[in-house]
Amino acid sequence: MxxxxxxxxxxxxxxxxxxxxxxxxxxxxxxxxxxxxxxxxxxxxxxxxxxxxxxxxxxxxxxxxxxxxxxxxxxxxxxxxxxxxxxxxxxxxxxxxxxxxxxxxxxxHVSDQHPWFRAALAAGPGSPERELFHFRPGRGRNGELPPNDWPSQFAGSTEPVWTRLPDGDWYLHLFTPEQPDLNWAHPxxxxxxxxxxxxxxxxxxxxxxxxxxxxxxxxxxxxxxxxxxxxxxxxxxxxxxxxxxxxxxxxxxxxxxxxxxxxxxxxxxxxxxxxxxxxxxxxxxxxxxxxxxxxxxxxxxxxxxxxxxxxxxxxxxxxxxxxxxxxxxxxxxxxxxxxxxxxxxxxxxxxxxxxxxxxxxxxxxxxxxxxxxxxxxxxxxxxxxxxxxxxxxxxxxxxxxxxxxxxxxxxxxxxxxxxxxxxxxxxxxxxxxxxxxxxxxxxxxxxxxxxxxxxxxxxxxxALRPLFGDGPLTWLPASDGVLAFARAGGVLCVVNLAPTPAELPAPARLLLSSGPLDEAGRLPQDTAAWLRA
Known part of the structure; x- marks a missing residue:
């Protein structure tokens, strides 16, 4: 193996x-x-x-x-x-x-097709099967309002996190109605x-x-x-x-x-x-x-x-x-x-x-x-x-x-x-x-x-990543818009986000760069390099 x-x-x-x-x-x-x-x-x-x-x-x-x-x-x-x-x-x-x-x-949560939830639907209000989820009666005179005002966990969604069943109970689903939330207080x-x-x-x-x-x-x-x-x-x-x-x-x-x-x-x-x-x-x-x-x-x-x-x-x-x-x-x-x-x-x-x-x-x-x-x-x-x-x-x-x-x-x-x-x-x-x-x-x-x-x-x-070792990161002096740091393995990383080319640390040997250096051996904008000190 x-x-x-x-x-x-x-x-x-x-x-x-x-x-x-x-x-x-x-x-x-x-x-x-x-x-x-x-x-x-x-x-x-x-x-x-x-x-x-x-x-x-x-x-x-x-x-x-x-x-x-x-x-x-x-x-x-x-x-x-x-x-x-x-x-x-x-x-x-x-x-x-x-x-x-x-x-x-x-x-x-699980799917609404999960055996637990199907059993809960079949068992009806107040049943032990429904205790595995969050079933509640609704608010309002006839239970027509959701049990609370929690928002959906889907970004941009305005849909409620509660769905009402024909038997009057509502069940919680922080995501889609097909994803009922489990009750983690239940052993x-x-x-x-x-x-x-x-x-x-x-x-x-x-x-x-x-x-x-x-x-x-x-x-x-x-x-x-x-x-x-x-x-x-x-x-x-x-x-x-x-x-x-x-x-x-x-x-x-x-x-x-x-x-x-x-x-x-x-x-x-x-x-x-x-x-x-x-x-x-x-x-x-x-x-x-x-x-x-x-x-x-x-x-x-x-x-x-x-x-x-x-x-x-x-x-x-x-x-x-x-x-x-x-x-x-x-x-x-x-x-x-x-x-x-x-x-x-x-x-x-x-x-x-x-x-x-x-x-x-x-x-x-x-x-x-x-x-x-x-x-x-x-x-x-x-x-x-x-x-x-x-x-x-x-x-x-x-x-x-x-x-x-x-x-x-x-x-x-x-x-x-x-x-x-x-x-x-x-x-x-x-x-x-x-x-x-x-x-x-x-x-x-x-x-x-x-x-x-x-x-x-x-x-x-x-393939080269193990050269960095498992030690900490040390930031190196660098001009504005440039990130430069050393790792315990003696390998350096320099990333230039500035509009002008950046000088690479010397003396150092280039191991890998994300794009070509310029004719003067500098690191262009939006380019990164790995070097051995």
Whole structure:
């Protein structure tokens, strides 16, 4: 069996983790939907890229009302993707190539097709089955008003988070009506999820990504949302930490690792999730949403490292994921930050500028201490695709009445072979989301032959990344608009965001740059370089 590059027990502290959105990665059976057979066939590509682990977004049995984040059965693979036996083969085959597997758990809610919820609907008001969820009578004279005023967790949505049943009860769903929230105060809910963790650890997964990790616990009274709630009735409640301490005990039985999706502005409260007996890591969204600005990027790095230092947890760095406008498009716009509330169609972008900045950002993120998450297609420099309105599938679009374009634009199936139908994603049937006409120009086979492609840059950078070591970061003196830092391994990273070329530190040997230096050996604007001091 192959040994991962980070073979030490705490491999996750400095790993490169590749996010696989199965539906759009590779189509093995030609039906237009990505599947586990497609991933298995592309394992040589992933091994060649040099990643340490794969994180799979939900591959479970699901009606797909929210891209698989509405789970009907955590112990079954959705037939569109394959079978449980195939998942077990994929986990084992990846590990033979030195690549670990992380699965996605969605603990806040289940699908309305989950056996528990179907039983709750059948059992009626006041039944034990309904105690596993949040069923309540309505307000108003005849119970015609929702039990409280909580807002939807879908950006831009004005739809209520309560749905009324014909029997008069209302049930809570912070996301779509097809995603009823579980009652985490119920011991059966906790037991079930600990069993689910064991189920997947027993099948060889190395870790778990926890969706919406700060939303599980609710105030039992389900009060209205005050202007400045303290504590919040459903976000970041203290009861969560007991849940994750219990989860950690399960993970420790298997040397398993957690990464939490934790969107919190309070650094001290964020760090609580990363205490030694809770989650190992959590996603760093301040860096992901940061504009392409030297001062703000440095502040995001400093803040992130400071948040993690008190609990000795490694930081995570991510430029994009399955919910976020792709980096090339975002960095080519006038506003280079990311905000769910500000997403819109038709914002002008400069693809060449965005690509140059995305290449530099790749070297910046891979040089930072901690774990890097790479979303599929970022290593190809894919832009955001505009999806025709009649092909959009994301519920975020429909629940916002079209004001939010949704997330399908970053979920378009990958291009593998330029000369094949559908750019080699699958040759028999049109993909579930349409590919732009220029998609073949980004295809893997073309980029593999081009030493200057985005793919070649990522491969070389990931191969060189161990040179930075696992030590801290030290900022170096630099002119305005330039980020420069050294790592304990004696390797330097310089990123120039200023309009004028930047002098590189001397004496130093150039290891890699995101673009060519100028004729005087200086670093042009929107370019990054790695150097050996």
């Amino acid at each position: 192959g040994q991962p590059r980070h073979a030490q027990k705490e491999w996750w502290r400095s790993a490169v983790v590749y996010q696989v959105y199965v539906r759009s990665f590779a189509d093995g059976d030609g039906d237009g939907t990505g599947d586990l057979a497609g991933v298995r066939a592309r394992l040589p590509y992933l091994a060649g890229l040099g990643v340490d682990a794969l994180w799979f977004t939900p591959w479970y049995l699901s009606p797909m009302k929210d891209g698989g984040y509405d789970v009907a059965d955590y112990r079954a693979i959705d037939p569109a993707f394959g079978t449980l036996a195939e998942a077990e083969k994929l986990i084992a085959e990846a590990r033979e190539r030195g690549i670990r597997t992380l699965v996605d758990i969605v603990p806040n 059966a809910v906790r037991r079930e999820h600990e069993d689910i963790l064991r189920f997947w650890f027993e099948r060889g997964v190395a870790g778990v990504r926890i969706d919406s990790a700060a939303l599980l616990a609710k105030d039992p009274d389900l009060p209205d949302l005050a202007a400045d709630p303290e504590p919040h009735p459903f976000l970041d409640r203290d009861e969560l930490h007991d849940i994750y301490r219990a989860w950690r005990r399960v993970a420790d039985e298997y040397d398993g690792v957690f990464v939490g999706e934790v969107w919190l502005p309070d650094a001290e409260r964020f760090a609580r999730y990363l205490r030694p007996d809770e989650l190992h890591t959590a996603f760093n969204f301040s860096f992901l949403s940061c504009p392409w600005d030297a001062g703000r990027l440095r502040a995001a790095v400093d803040t992130t490292l400071a948040e993690h230092a008190p609990v000795d947890a490694p930081a995570t760095w991510v430029l994009c994921n399955h919910d976020v406008t792709r980096t090339v498009t975002r960095y080519g716009r006038e506003d280079t930050g990311f905000d769910f509330a500000a997403k819109a169609l038709g914002i002008p972008t400069d693809p060449a500028l965005g690509t140059r900045r995305a290449r530099a950002a790749a070297l910046l993120s891979l040089a930072l201490p901690g774990t890097v998450y790479l979303y599929q297609g970022e290593e190809l420099g894919l832009p955001e695709a505009e999806i025709p309105a009649d092909r959009i599938q994301d519920p975020m679009y429909f629940r916002s009445q079209g004001s939010d374009p949704g997330r399908d634009g970053c979920r378009v199936p990958l291009p593998w072979v330029a000369g094949m139908p559908y750019a080699g994603f699958g040759s028999q049937q049109e993909p579930w989301l349409p590919q732009p006409v220029d998609w073949p120009s980004y295809a893997v086979d073309r980029q593999q032959r081009d030493p200057h492609s985005v793919l070649s840059l990522y491969r070389e950078a990931i």
